Amino acid sequence: TQLLEQSPQFLSIQEGENLTVYCNSSSVFSSLQWYRQEPGEGPVLLVTVVTGGEVKKLKRLTFQFGDARKDSSLHITAAQPGDTGLYLCAAGLTNRDDKIIFGKGTRLHILP
Amino acid sequence: DADVTQTPRNRITKTGKRIMLECSQTKGHDRMYWYRQDPGLGLRLIYYSFDVKDINKGEISDGYSVSRQAQAKFSLSLESAIPNQTALYFCATSGGGTILEQYFGPGTRLTVT
Numbered sequence: 001t002q003l004l005e006q007s008p009q010f011l012s013i014q015e016g017e018n019l020t021v022y023c024n025s026s027s028v029f030s031s032l033q034w035y036r037q038e039p040g041e042g043p044v045l046l047v048t049v050v051t052g053g054e055v056k057k058l059k060r061l062t063f064q065f066g067d068a069r070k071d072s073s074l075h076i077t078a079a080q081p082g083d084t085g086l087y088l089c090a091a092g093l094t095n096r097d098d099k100i101i102f103g104k105g106t107r108l109h110i111l112p
Numbered sequence: 113d114a115d116v117t118q119t120p121r122n123r124i125t126k127t128g129k130r131i132m133l134e135c136s137q138t139k140g141h142d143r144m145y146w147y148r149q150d151p152g153l154g155l156r157l158i159y160y161s162f163d164v165k166d167i168n169k170g171e172i173s174d175g176y177s178v179s180r181q182a183q184a185k186f187s188l189s190l191e192s193a194i195p196n197q198t199a200l201y202f203c204a205t206s207g208g209g210t211i212l213e214q215y216f217g218p219g220t221r222l223t224v225t
Contacts, residue, residue, distance in 0.1 A: 031211045042116075042202050042216030043155075050211065088155070092212050098168065099145070100212045104154035 004089055004103035012109040016078050021106040023089035024071040030092045032065055032072045033100070037086040079110045115139045116217035118203050124223045125193050133188045133220050135203030143206040144186040145214065146170075146178060148199040155202070161186055193224040 005024045013019055031050045035043035047056050049065035056063045062075040090102045116137045125131050146158040157170030159178040177189045190197055200221055204214040
C-alpha cells in the first residue's frame, strides 16, 4: 500500500515565523497536490506540481517537488493567522490515472 | 454559487436507517468521488465514477453504495447505517487528464446514534 507521510502532524507557531511541512513517500508519483482545509469546509486546492525539482510560489507559500518525485515540501514565510488550517498533500500514482491518495495532514495553528 | 454542492450538510440518524447523501456539480467534470474523513485517518476514498456507466470501488466501499444519476449528480447511500459510519463525507470532482486535481464540496457531517 502506497502511503503519504506528512510531518509534523501538528504545528503551532507565532505570527511572523517561518515554517516548513513535509510530505514523503517511498513511491514515485506522477503529480502531487497541496490542499488547505478550514473547519467546516472541504479541502481547497492550493497547487499542483508535476516535474521533479519543480518549485511553485503562491504569495508567501513555496511548494517544492522532490527531484525523484517521491516527496514534497511546503514552506510558509512570515506566517499569519489566516494560514491556520489543515494542510493535506495528495498524489497520483504513476501506474494509475483514476484516483489519488491523501496524506493525513498537518494541522497548523498560527498564534496572533 | 458553489461549483460542488452537497445535501444535507448535517444529519443525525439512528442505527439501521437508510440514508442518502447527494452531490451536484456545475463544473462539467466527468469524474466524481466520495470520501470520508475521520480524525487521525485522513481522507479515504469510498467510491468513484468516471461517467454515468462507470462506477468503481475505493478502499472502504463496504456498507456503502452509489448512484450516478447524471454527469452532474452522484449520490452515496448507507443502506443500514451503523455508528462507525459517523464521519465527515465529502464529494469531489475532477476534470480529465492524469493530474486529477480534486474540487470538493462543503461536506456532510453524519452522526449515527
